Amino acid sequence: MTTIKDVAKQAGVSVSVVSKTFNNYADVKEATRQKIFAVAKELNYTPNISAKNLSSKKQTTVGLISSGILNDNEKDNNAFDTLKGVYKAISKSQFELSIYLTDSQEQQQKSYAQYCRERNIGGAILQGIRTDDPYYKELISSDVPCVVLDIMQETDNGLIGSVSIDNAQAAREMASYLLTCNHRDITIMAGTAETYVNKDRLRGVRMAFLEHGAALREENILYAEFSEQLAYEMTKRHLTTHRPTAFLCFSDLMAFGVMKAAQEAGLRIPEDVSITGFDDLMISNYIQPGLTTVGQNFAEIGKTAAQLLLKLMDQTTERQHIYVPHQLVKRGSVRLIGQPVNRKEEVLNGTAAESVYIRP
Numbered sequence: 375m376t377t378i379k380d381v382a383k384q385a386g387v388s389v390s391v392v393s394k395t396f397n398n399y400a401d402v403k404e405a406t407r408q409k410i411f412a413v414a415k416e417l418n419y420t421p422n423i424s425a426k427n428l429s430s431k432k433q434t435t436v437g438l439i440s441s442g443i444l445n446d447n448e449k450d451n452n453a454f455d456t457l458k459g460v461y462k463a464i465s466k467s468q469f470e471l472s473i474y475l476t477d478s479q480e481q482q483q484k485s486y487a488q489y490c491r492e493r494n495i496g497g498a499i500l501q502g503i504r505t506d507d508p509y510y511k512e513l514i515s516s517d518v519p520c521v522v523l524d525i526m527q528e529t530d531n532g533l534i535g536s537v538s539i540d541n542a543q544a545a546r547e548m549a550s551y552l553l554t555c556n557h558r559d560i561t562i563m564a565g566t567a568e569t570y571v572n573k574d575r576l577r578g579v580r581m582a583f584l585e586h587g588a589a590l591r592e593e594n595i596l597y598a599e600f601s602e603q604l605a606y607e608m609t610k611r612h613l614t615t616h617r618p619t620a621f622l623c624f625s626d627l628m629a630f631g632v633m634k635a636a637q638e639a640g641l642r643i644p645e646d647v648s649i650t651g652f653d654d655l656m657i658s659n660y661i662q663p664g665l666t667t668v669g670q671n672f673a674e675i676g677k678t679a680a681q682l683l684l685k686l687m688d689q690t691t692e693r694q695h696i697y698v699p700h701q702l703v704k705r706g707s708v709r710l711i712g713q714p715v716n717r718k719e720e721v722l723n724g725t726a727a728e729s730v731y732i733r734p
Contacts, residue, residue, distance in 0.1 A: 376419040385413045396421050396491050411488055420516050421491060436464060436683060437472045437495040439486050441502035449602075449657050450627055452672045453501060456523070459676025460499060467684055469496075476503075486513040497687045499523065499679050505570060519686040521679045525570045526695055535686050537679040539700040541571050544668045545578030545624070547702050548650055551666075552620050553586040556711035557648060561612060562590070563623040563632055565600040572597075575624050575652070594618065598628050605631030613639045619647060619711065626651035626658050626667055633661070633707075644709035654703050664705030674698050 382389045387406065395402050395410045438460050440453055464471045472493050486509045490498055497519040503510045505525060514520050519533040526536050552560055562579060565572040583590040596612060598605035605628035613635065623629040629651035633643060641647045643663055651658060654669035675698050685691035
């Protein structure tokens with residue numbers, strides 16, 4: 375097992391300089407600091423977090439490592455709501471919060487374990503990080519307690535927890551709702567094929583189709599990488615050869631792209647095509663028609679993740695995965711096939727179907 379003496383010897387410095395480097399002392403030159411970090415990475419050395427916290431007079435810090443907050447789509451407030459939940463929970467504890475923002479391009483440029491070492495971070499929450507990122511794998515294999523959002527990490531590391539809604543069940547409920555509304559020709563606007571959350575939601579959709587005795591064709595599963603623009607472009611192409619009765623989207627952003635493409639093709643929502651989303655962004659309640667979607671409480675997810683991390687750091691919990699409740703939010707973007715679709719007439723007659731009810 376690599377020790378601090380091994381790092382000091384190979385870097386050509388004293389043990390005290392290595393210690394100062396990992397405790398972020400200002401009197402260590404930047405060139406020396408980077409050399410020590412490079413040697414530590416080469417030797418696979420990680421300081422003992424518990425011992426360092428006991429010897430340090432600094433207040434212990436927890437970290438939020440997130441790629442979602444840098445999302446440039448102004449409609450998407452999910453990551454920020456999660457951050458608020460994390461902050462509220464941490465602010466009530468004796469810990470401080472350190473935030474590291476990255477994106478899919480920068481994820482390969484900085485080691486998360488190194489980030490935690492540099493700032494004396496005793497535990498980390500990971501949001502929007504790809505599971506194929508080698509730095510992600512390095513961190514969850516280390517002795518740093520971690521909570522991962524939207525991923526049920528299979529690991530023997532007892533310091534790893536996860537928090538999410540039950541994505542498979544939520545997608546199952548949404549698909550079942552469309553099928554109960556007599557839709558059978560449904561196109562799935564999925565996200566990024568490799569992500570855990572996408573696989574989980576697709577698994578739930580398949581369960582619903584199987585339960586209803588309906589067929590889900592692979593050619594009707596489109597992967598728009600959770601992008602509004604890509605979903606718009608793929609829908610435009612899809613509608614030139616196929617006219618489904620419904621689109622089931624794995625995010626509200628993709629649903630907005632589908633809506634735009636459908637309307638440009640002259641289709642009315644929900645009279646000609648029904649569309650559902652996933653997330654319940656704030657704007658989803660104000661567009662016309664309102665978007666039927668899966669509601670997630672991202673602030674609660676963040677709060678729960680922070681509380682779980684503190685327990686993992688304190689070694690007071692054995693529960694490593696927590697599901698936060700979700701809800702199926704039914705608005706006006708879904709048509710019940712076989713029922714009238716004139717909203718004004720239905721409302722005046724007091725016979726509006728649940729599928730065209732506009733949630734206040």
